[in-house]
Amino acid sequence: VSGSQPPRLYTFAGGDSGAWRIVRSTALAGEPLPEASRLAIIPGGASSGAAKWRLRGVTSNERYVTRAEKSELIAKQQGLGRPDSGCAALIPIRKTAAWWALPQDERRRIFEESSRHVRIGLKYLPAVARRLHHCRDLGESEPFDFLTWFEYAPADAAAFDALVAELRASEEWSWVEREIDIRVVRAGP
Amino acid sequence: VSGSQPPRLYTFAGGDSGAWRIVRSTALAGEPLPEASRLAIIPGGASSGAAKWRLRGVTSNERYVTRAEKSELIAKQQGLGRPDSGCAALIPIRKTAAWWALPQDERRRIFEESSRHVRIGLKYLPAVARRLHHCRDLGESEPFDFLTWFEYAPADAAAFDALVAELRASEEWSWVEREIDIRVVRAGP
Numbered sequence: 020v021s022g023s024q025p026p027r028l029y030t031f032a033g034g035d036s037g038a039w040r041i042v043r044s045t046a047l048a049g050e051p052l053p054e055a056s057r058l059a060i061i062p063g064g065a066s067s068g069a070a071k072w073r074l075r076g077v078t079s080n081e082r083y084v085t086r087a088e089k090s091e092l093i094a095k096q097q098g099l100g101r102p103d104s105g106c107a108a109l110i111p112i113r114k115t116a117a118w119w120a121l122p123q124d125e126r127r128r129i130f131e132e133s134s135r136h137v138r139i140g141l142k143y144l145p146a147v148a149r150r151l152h153h154c155r156d157l158g159e160s161e162p163f164d165f166l167t168w169f170e171y172a173p174a175d176a177a178a179f180d181a182l183v184a185e186l187r188a189s190e191e192w193s194w195v196e197r198e199i200d201i202r203v204v205r206a207g208p
Numbered sequence: 209v210s211g212s213q214p215p216r217l218y219t220f221a222g223g224d225s226g227a228w229r230i231v232r233s234t235a236l237a238g239e240p241l242p243e244a245s246r247l248a249i250i251p252g253g254a255s256s257g258a259a260k261w262r263l264r265g266v267t268s269n270e271r272y273v274t275r276a277e278k279s280e281l282i283a284k285q286q287g288l289g290r291p292d293s294g295c296a297a298l299i300p301i302r303k304t305a306a307w308w309a310l311p312q313d314e315r316r317r318i319f320e321e322s323s324r325h326v327r328i329g330l331k332y333l334p335a336v337a338r339r340l341h342h343c344r345d346l347g348e349s350e351p352f353d354f355l356t357w358f359e360y361a362p363a364d365a366a367a368f369d370a371l372v373a374e375l376r377a378s379e380e381w382s383w384v385e386r387e388i389d390i391r392v393v394r395a396g397p
Contacts, residue, residue: 026348027348028347028348063348064347064348077345077347077348079308079344079345080308080309080310080315081311081312082271082312083312084311084312085311085312085313086311086313086314088311089311119268119269120269121269122270122273122274122275122277122278123270123271123272123273123274123316124274124275125275126269127312153345155268155345156266156268156342156344156345156346157345157346157347158217158253158266158346159215159216159217159252159253159266
């Protein structure tokens with residue numbers, strides 16, 4: 020099946036090499052990651068190389084969005100890799116065990132009816148492109164549940180700050196127990 | 209975190225050893241698994257040993273059930289490992305790419321409002337105990353999406369047949385592209 024499909028598994032590696040230069044790494048909740056100067060994004064589950072840290076995640080089906088929300092997202096969003104996307108962010112997050120013990124309807128209510136997660140994201144489209152990677156079910160004890168990768172133009176950096184600030188003020192974020200905000204820019208040649 | 213937690217990752221290995229004797233393995237859709245005489249269930253991601261096949265899955269949060277459904281399930285269900293559960297079944301399933309492309313609300317509608325997946329399961333509680341393992345997000349190209357493990361007394365074997373027949377007749381099952389039904393009994397000393 021996977022021959023003709025786009026990759027689903029990605030490795031984010033912080034170290035001395037990679038196409039993105041790390042300009043800031045802030046632990047907003049929980050343990051920070053070791054310091055690194057560059058970020059490499061490698062399709063697949065690469066485990067070799069001299070990285071300071073390495074995080075893996077897999078793209079997957081949607082967990083909360085409805086058909087109507089999905090249609091709005093598809094109509095407004097743009098893909099990764101736009102030439103003017105000189106800025107990016109990797110935000111690894113882990114939610115509490117109590118969050119994961121909630122049934123689906125209660126997680127959905129918090130995610131959207133209370134926290135407006137999709138609604139907030141839509142306001143920043145197409146400026147901010149994004150890809151969500153799931154980690155929690157990669158194995159038994161992953162350090163994070165999600166890795167979200169965002170790309171945007173330098174002129175949209177303030178808008179991106181507003182986006183993450185809105186989400187962090189939501190009820191959903193009261194269930195976040197670890198969050199690192201890693202800002203990067205494209206490394207020169 | 210995982211030190212005091214129950215295991216989430218399990219390996220099911222078909223081969224010449226294991227606590228369960230395989231009495232029948234039927235490919236209901238897609239490719240069968242190689243023949244094996246015994247089934248071993250090993251906590252963790254064991255990859256050594258001379259198994260004919262090896263399937264891994266991880267227990268995870270609920271994807272569809274509501275608070276009301278979860279409360280009903282918890283009130284009626286019993287755990288694995290009951291002394292009179294001399295029979296068991298392992299049913300690995302893979303759903304189509306089209307299923308996974310559906311938004312959450314449409315998958316939920318098919319799962320419960322149309323197919324009555326929880327409602328059907330409740331009818332067979334507490335006779336049939338079960339543990340669901342997710343595989344799809346373990347990596348990029350797992351052979352199955354789910355491994356469900358069921359345990360029941362020999363006297364409830366006909367009821368178990370009725371349970372799986374009801375589910376297989378549902379709309380949800382039209383999205384199943386691979387399914388193996390492996391029946392086992394406790395191996396003697």
